[in-house]
Amino acid sequence: MMTPSTADIAAASAMEYRRAGRPASWPRAASAPPISLRHILAALWLALIPSTLFAQVPDFRQVFDDHGVVMLLIDPASGQIVDANPAAADFYGYGRDALRSMTIAQINTFSAELVAAERALAEKENRNYFIFRHRLASGELRTVEVYSHPFEFDGRPLLLSMIHDITPGRSLEEGMWHYQQRLEELVAARTAEAEARHRAVIALLAGLSVAAVLTLVLVLAIRRIKRAEAELRESDALYRHLFHANPNPMWVFELATRRFLAVNDAAVSHYGYSRDEFLSMTIKDIRPPEDLPRLYENLGELPAGGLDQAGVWRHLKKDGSVIEVEITSHVLEFDRRECELVLAHDITARRQAEERLRESEERLRLSTELAQVAVWDYRVPTDRMSRSKNHDSLYGLPWQDDWEFGTFLDVTHPDDRARAHETIRQSLAPGGLDHYAFDFRVIHPDQSIHWLSVVGQVVERGPDGSGMTVRGTLTDVTERKRGELALALAARRDQALLNLPEAAEALDEAAFMQRGQELAEELTGSRIAVIHLVDDDQETIERVTWPRATLEQDCRATRDKHCPVSQAGVWADALRLRAPVVFNDYANAPDKHGLPQGDAGLERLISVPVIEDGRVRMLTGVGNKPEPYSGADVETVRLLGESIWRIVSKKRQQAELRQKLAELQQWYEVMLGREGRILELKREADALRQRLDEPRRYAEDLADLPQEGGIAE
Numbered sequence: 001m002m003t004p005s006t007a008d009i010a011a012a013s014a015m016e017y018r019r020a021g022r023p024a025s026w027p028r029a030a031s032a033p034p035i036s037l038r039h040i041l042a043a044l045w046l047a048l049i050p051s052t053l054f055a056q057v058p059d060f061r062q063v064f065d066d067h068g069v070v071m072l073l074i075d076p077a078s079g080q081i082v083d084a085n086p087a088a089a090d091f092y093g094y095g096r097d098a099l100r101s102m103t104i105a106q107i108n109t110f111s112a113e114l115v116a117a118e119r120a121l122a123e124k125e126n127r128n129y130f131i132f133r134h135r136l137a138s139g140e141l142r143t144v145e146v147y148s149h150p151f152e153f154d155g156r157p158l159l160l161s162m163i164h165d166i167t168p169g170r171s172l173e174e175g176m177w178h179y180q181q182r183l184e185e186l187v188a189a190r191t192a193e194a195e196a197r198h199r200a201v202i203a204l205l206a207g208l209s210v211a212a213v214l215t216l217v218l219v220l221a222i223r224r225i226k227r228a229e230a231e232l233r234e235s236d237a238l239y240r241h242l243f244h245a246n247p248n249p250m251w252v253f254e255l256a257t258r259r260f261l262a263v264n265d266a267a268v269s270h271y272g273y274s275r276d277e278f279l280s281m282t283i284k285d286i287r288p289p290e291d292l293p294r295l296y297e298n299l300g301e302l303p304a305g306g307l308d309q310a311g312v313w314r315h316l317k318k319d320g321s322v323i324e325v326e327i328t329s330h331v332l333e334f335d336r337r338e339c340e341l342v343l344a345h346d347i348t349a350r351r352q353a354e355e356r357l358r359e360s361e362e363r364l365r366l367s368t369e370l371a372q373v374a375v376w377d378y379r380v381p382t383d384r385m386s387r388s389k390n391h392d393s394l395y396g397l398p399w400q401d402d403w404e405f406g407t408f409l410d411v412t413h414p415d416d417r418a419r420a421h422e423t424i425r426q427s428l429a430p431g432g433l434d435h436y437a438f439d440f441r442v443i444h445p446d447q448s449i450h451w452l453s454v455v456g457q458v459v460e461r462g463p464d465g466s467g468m469t470v471r472g473t474l475t476d477v478t479e480r481k482r483g484e485l486a487l488a489l490a491a492r493r494d495q496a497l498l499n500l501p502e503a504a505e506a507l508d509e510a511a512f513m514q515r516g517q518e519l520a521e522e523l524t525g526s527r528i529a530v531i532h533l534v535d536d537d538q539e540t541i542e543r544v545t546w547p548r549a550t551l552e553q554d555c556r557a558t559r560d561k562h563c564p565v566s567q568a569g570v571w572a573d574a575l576r577l578r579a580p581v582v583f584n585d586y587a588n589a590p591d592k593h594g595l596p597q598g599d600a601g602l603e604r605l606i607s608v609p610v611i612e613d614g615r616v617r618m619l620t621g622v623g624n625k626p627e628p629y630s631g632a633d634v635e636t637v638r639l640l641g642e643s644i645w646r647i648v649s650k651k652r653q654q655a656e657l658r659q660k661l662a663e664l665q666q667w668y669e670v671m672l673g674r675e676g677r678i679l680e681l682k683r684e685a686d687a688l689r690q691r692l693d694e695p696r697r698y699a700e701d702l703a704d705l706p707q708e709g710g711i712a713e
Contacts, residue, residue: 070163072104073153079103082158091165093137109133109141134163143167249325249344251278254337255299258282261334270346272318286315288322312347323348374474378405378456380428380467394452394476396444413441413449420454427458430465434458439477449627451481486632493523493636497643504647510544516644517545517620523640524606524633526622531644534575534616539565541572541619574607575616580638581607584628604629608637610645618645 064071064083070091073083084092084099092099092107110118110132118130129145136142145164150157243250249267253260263278271278271286287295291314298310310327317323325344332341374391378384385403392399395411405424412420420440427436437455444450453475460469496519504512517529532541542562565572573581586602605623609616620641625633 070165072099072161072163073151074104074148074159074161076150076157076159079105082153088163091136091163092134107134109135131166246343249346250342251344252332252334252339252341253283254334254339255331256338258284258299261337261339267344270317271315277318286317288314288316315344324351373476376472376474378470378472380469391474394450394474395442396446396448396450411442413443416440424456427456428467428470430461432458432467439481443627447627450476450478453477489523489632489636493639496523497639500643500647504651509648509651513644513648514545516640520620520622520637520640523636524622524629525625525627527624529620529622530571531621531641532571532619534618536615538575538615541565541575570602570605571607571619571621574609574619574621578609578611578616580609580634581605582629582634606634606637608634608641610641612645612649617649620644 064085067085068087070088071085072081072088074080075082081099081102081104084096086096089096089099094102108115115132118132122128122130129147132144132146133141134144143166145166147162147164148159151160152158243262244264246264247266249264249270251260251263251267259282260278263275268275268278273281284292284295295313310329312324313327315323315325323346325346325348327342327344329340329342332339334341374388374394376385376387376391383404387403389399392403397411400407409417409421420438423436423438426432427434435455435457437453439451439453442450442452454472455475456470456472458467458470460467462468500516500519503515507515513531517531520526520529529545530543531545532543534541540562565575570581570583570586582605583602584604586604603624605621606629607619607621610618610620618641620637622633622637
C-alpha cells in the first residue's frame, strides 16, 4: 500500500467532504475548501497521535478495539496482518486470530498490476485513499475505500488502515468521480463521428443517448448524494462523539481572538471549568502569566497547515493548581473561522514520577559515591561494559569512552593481574560458578596503591553454558586494607622487637645492627636500609651497616666509614633537623643535599634520628620502597632504631663494665701480691729489730752492774 503524507490525508479529507456534502452545523468558508469534523478527527487519529502513544496508552488501544470503523494493522514489508479490531472481524467474517494469521493479499483480489493502476489513479485524482476489491470469508466481494497511515507500534513500523465499505452505489460513485472526463471523451467521440459520417440522425441518436445517460446518471447521483448525506450525518455524529468522549481534554479555539469555541467533556472535567465558563475564556486564561510570552511566540510560528507538536506546556486549572501537558494541535476551519484543534495530554503525574525517579537515582548515586561503590554491567560477546559515573574514578582515572576487559587488566596491579584474570575466566567458563569476588590492587597516576573489591554475578549464559552477561559492584576498600595491613605490620613489628634482644645475644654488634637493618627493609618493603652512628661532637657520622646491594658492589662507601655531617647527604637531614625526614619524590625534592659518594640512587627514603640525653646518637634509614612511604613506615623505622640503639648502648655499657672489672681484678691481684711482700718485709724487719735490740739490752745490762775495786772512768 502507499504511505500518504499528512498533507495528502488533509487534502483527501477535503475532497471527500466536497463529494459527500457538509452538515449545516459546520458551514463551509467561501475562501477555502470545507473540511468536515469527521475528516479532521480521522486525520488526528491517523496522523496527529504519536505512534508510541497509540502503542502505550490504554485509552487509544481501547479506541482501536471499540471503534466501529474497520481497522487493520499491517506490516508494510510482508503484508502480514498484525492486528484487527472486532469491527474488522465482523466485516470480513473471520475471527481476529484468523485475520492475524493472514496477509492482505489473501483479502485484496486486485493483482499487482491493478494495485499499481489504482495507486496511479489515486495520485492523478489527488486523493489519499485507495479503492480495492476485498473478499469476505463467505466469498462475497466488497468494494472498499482504504485509508492508510504509517505508525511505529512496539518498536516496528506498521500501517494503520481504516476500511470503508462503498459497495452500495459503487457504479454511481465511479460515475461521479469519472463522469466529467468520460462524458467529454464520449461527446468528443460522438462529435467526431457525426462530422465524419455527416449523419444528422446518428447525431440526434447520439444526443438522445447522451441525454438518456445523463438522465440516468443524474437520478443515480441524486440517490447517491442523499445516501452520502445520510452517511455523512451519521459519520459526523460519530466523530463528534469521538471529540466529546475522548479521554484527553480537547478544544477548538479561534486563532484571531484566541477564544474557546468548543471543548469536550474531558476538558470540562479535568480543568474544573464549566462549558459555559470555557466558552467565555481565551486560551491565555489557562496559562500562568509568566508563560504568556512563549504562548504568543508559538502562535506566531504556527505552521500553515498540518500537525503542530507544540511540546510540553504548563496549564492552570480552576483551583489554581498547575499541571504539565503535552500539546498536539491542527489548524482547521471551524464555523467559517480559522481555528486550531488542540489535544492536551496531562503528563503531570508522569513528570512527578520521573522527578521522583531522578531524585531516587541521584540519592543512589550519591550514596554509592560516598560509599566508594560503583555498579557495572559487562557484555562478554561485545566486550563492552556499561558502568556508573564513579566507576573509573575508583581506578584514579578520568572517564573513559570505552571500557573493555583489557582495560581492566591494564589498570590492575601487575602482581594481582594473573589471579584476577583466572578468577573471572573460571567463572565465565561452562560450568563455572555464577558468583565470584576478590580483592585486588590498582596504581593511581600519583603512584599510590589502592585496594578495590569486585563482586560479579553471571546473570546470562549461552547455549554452551559460557557466561554472556555479568553484573556486579566495585568497592574501594583501601582504608580497610590499610587497617588490616597496619594490624599485620604491628604484629610483625612487635614480634621483631621481641626477637631483637635474643638476636643481640647471639650476634656481635656489627652483625646485630646488620640484622636490624634487614628487619627495617622487610617491615617497610624497602630495597635499602642504613644505620649511622653520630659522634659526641654531632659533626661526624660513622656508617656501621650498608645495604646488601652496596656490599655486593664493594663500593667506596664501605671503606669510607667516617664522614663529616656537611658531606653526609640526605641521610643526615634528620640529624640537622633533629626530626624524621621523608622523601617520596626524591628527584624533585627541594633543598636536597645529595648522596654520599658510592651510595646507590634514591627514589624515596625515610631517615629517623635516635636522640638520647639531648644528642642525636644514631640515624636509621630505609629507601626505594615501590610505593610512597606512610606514617606507619616512619613509626616502624623509629621503633626499630630506638630498640637497636637501646640494645647496642646497653651492650656497650656492659662491655665497658666488664673491661673495668677486669682492670680492677688485675689491680686487686697486684695489690694482693704487694701486701704479701710487705708482710714478709715486716717479719724480716721485726727479726732484724729483734737482733738489733739484743746488743742494746746487753749494754744496758752491763751498765747496771756494781763497780768493784773502785773502778771508775
